[in-house]
Amino acid sequence: MTGDEIAALSKQHTIFEWAVQGVVDPIPVARAKGVYFWTPEGKRFIDFNSQLMCVNIGHGDTRVIQAVQRQMEALCYVTPGGMTTEARAQLGAKLAAITPGDINVFFFTNGGAEAIENAIKIARAYTGRPKVVSRYRSYHGATAAALAATGEPRSWNQPLMPGFVHVTDWYHGVQRPPDSADEALRHLEEVIQLEGPNTIAAVLLESVTGTNGVLIPPDGYMQGVRALCDTHGILMIADEVMSGFGRTGKWFAIEHWGVVPDLMAMAKGLTSAYVPLGAVGLRQPIADAFRDKMFPGGLTYSSHPVACAAALATIAVYEEDRLIDRARERGALMAELLRDLAARHPSVGAVRSIGLFGVVELVRNRRTMEPMAPFNGTSPEMAALGTFFRQEGLFTFVRWNYFFTNPPLCITEAELREAFAIIDRGLAITDQAVQE
Ligand SMILES: Cc1ncc(COP(=O)(O)O)c(C=O)c1O
Numbered sequence: 379m380t381g382d383e384i385a386a387l388s389k390q391h392t393i394f395e396w397a398v399q400g401v402v403d404p405i406p407v408a409r410a411k412g413v414y415f416w417t418p419e420g421k422r423f424i425d426f427n428s429q430l431m432c433v434n435i436g437h438g439d440t441r442v443i444q445a446v447q448r449q450m451e452a453l454c455y456v457t458p459g460g461m462t463t464e465a466r467a468q469l470g471a472k473l474a475a476i477t478p479g480d481i482n483v484f485f486f487t488n489g490g491a492e493a494i495e496n497a498i499k500i501a502r503a504y505t506g507r508p509k510v511v512s513r514y515r516s517y518h519g520a521t522a523a524a525l526a527a528t529g530e531p532r533s534w535n536q537p538l539m540p541g542f543v544h545v546t547d548w549y550h551g552v553q554r555p556p557d558s559a560d561e562a563l564r565h566l567e568e569v570i571q572l573e574g575p576n577t578i579a580a581v582l583l584e585s586v587t588g589t590n591g592v593l594i595p596p597d598g599y600m601q602g603v604r605a606l607c608d609t610h611g612i613l614m615i616a617d618e619v620m621s622g623f624g625r626t627g628k629w630f631a632i633e634h635w636g637v638v639p640d641l642m643a644m645a646k647g648l649t650s651a652y653v654p655l656g657a658v659g660l661r662q663p664i665a666d667a668f669r670d671k672m673f674p675g676g677l678t679y680s681s682h683p684v685a686c687a688a689a690l691a692t693i694a695v696y697e698e699d700r701l702i703d704r705a706r707e708r709g710a711l712m713a714e715l716l717r718d719l720a721a722r723h724p725s726v727g728a729v730r731s732i733g734l735f736g737v738v739e740l741v742r743n744r745r746t747m748e749p750m751a752p753f754n755g756t757s758p759e760m761a762a763l764g765t766f767f768r769q770e771g772l773f774t775f776v777r778w779n780y781f782f783t784n785p786p787l788c789i790t791e792a793e794l795r796e797a798f799a800i801i802d803r804g805l806a807i808t809d810q811a812v813q814e
Contacts, residue, residue, distance in 0.1 A: 410437035432646035445691030465686035479638030483665035490619035490645035491519025559598035585631035588620035623647025627706030627733030725808035736783035749779035
């Protein structure tokens with residue numbers, strides 16, 4: 379089929395996520411390798427968002443493909459409740475080795491939202507308390523509890539499950555200076571007091587906030603959340619769905635602050651999206667609580683052998699190719715390239731990055747810091763920038779007044795510079811809209 383035929387038939391018979399269906403204009407993709415993908419007609423794109431911030435090892439790695447093929451030839455599926463496989467056993471042990479502290483036991487899901495759902499269930503079952511505190515400017519997934527925990531416009535469309543409380547953190551948008559870690563923690567502490575500490579099962583937070591703008595916690599914030607949770611017997615759940623598996627230059631972003639959460643949700647980079655898999659990791663004492671009481675969750679495809687085999691092979695790629703170190707090293711170069719954009723383009727209001735997790739926030743005026751598009755909206759300039767990136771063969775997410783720089787961790791220096799050269803030219807569009 380041609381690219382146009384694929385796009386038209388897809389639009390006729392399938393739904394595109396989080397989109398007004400009539401205006402979706404999908405890129406038809408036929409193949410991919412490394413940091414590039416191609417349309418059926420051969421137009422090449424550099425993947426500067428690792429698709430949905432998930433193809434961390436890069437596209438088309440034959441080591442993972444062959445592991446999946448071997449697993450499928452041997453065994454495609456067993457019932458997860460009463461049977462087990464070598465792939466499941468090995469993956470649990472491997473994750474216990476690479477996750478922080480005594481996070482030793484894992485429940486496998488199909489993706490990130492289900493990992494969050496189950497983390498919330500576990501926290502409620504363990505503590506016997508109902509409420510979950512999470513942040514505004516967070517995304518935790520589109521299933522019922524995960525969406526209720528989410529604190530951004532994607533959760534505005536449905537009546538939400540009760541039992542969820544939102545707090546602000548240090549970041550208040552590009553127009554306001556950030557709060558200190560202490561100020562943000564005081565707010566969280568006050569909300570915990572007002573809600574009743576012994577009604578709160580968990581504080582759930584992305585270790586580095588992802589789609590809401592790569593928000594990197596100030597030093598002391600995560601440690602302070604850990605301390606507040608300890609004081610009140612509340613579990614700390616780290617959402618590492620996007621920030622995990624090397625994205626920030628550590629296996630898991632929470633390690634930057636030396637904190638061990640009680641529960642950790644992961645997905646995306648776990649298999650680099652070669653096949654779907656998520657997991658929730660439990661600290662040993664929490665896992666032990668289910669030795670003589672029922673674990674309150676289950677999924678037909680939990681611990682799917684093909685997904686477990688893909689995850690094991692993916693983790694082996696991170697190790698063999700030193701991709702976690704690479705993310706840190708290339709991340710230092712990316713931070714330089716981002717600073718350089720900020721120095722030369724008046725429409726760049728802020729840049730943030732940690733490892734290969736980066737964002738550029740655009741403004742109309744660096745004095746007022748008026749964003750180039752409003753919260754939850756777009757503008758002709760942001761739309762034109764998105765169109766330019768697409769025409770020039772750069773794929774990334776453009777959202778509200780910002781866009782991401784999240785390449786696969788295998789990216790070379792030359793490829794990184796190639797992408798930044800396109801961005802550099804694109805920013806001429808938004809620079810023209812700057813009113814000094
Ligand atoms: C931080 C975070 N948590 C949870 C999710 C939900 O994961 P999934 O889409 O695999 O259900 C996402 C997805 O983008 C995410 O970024």
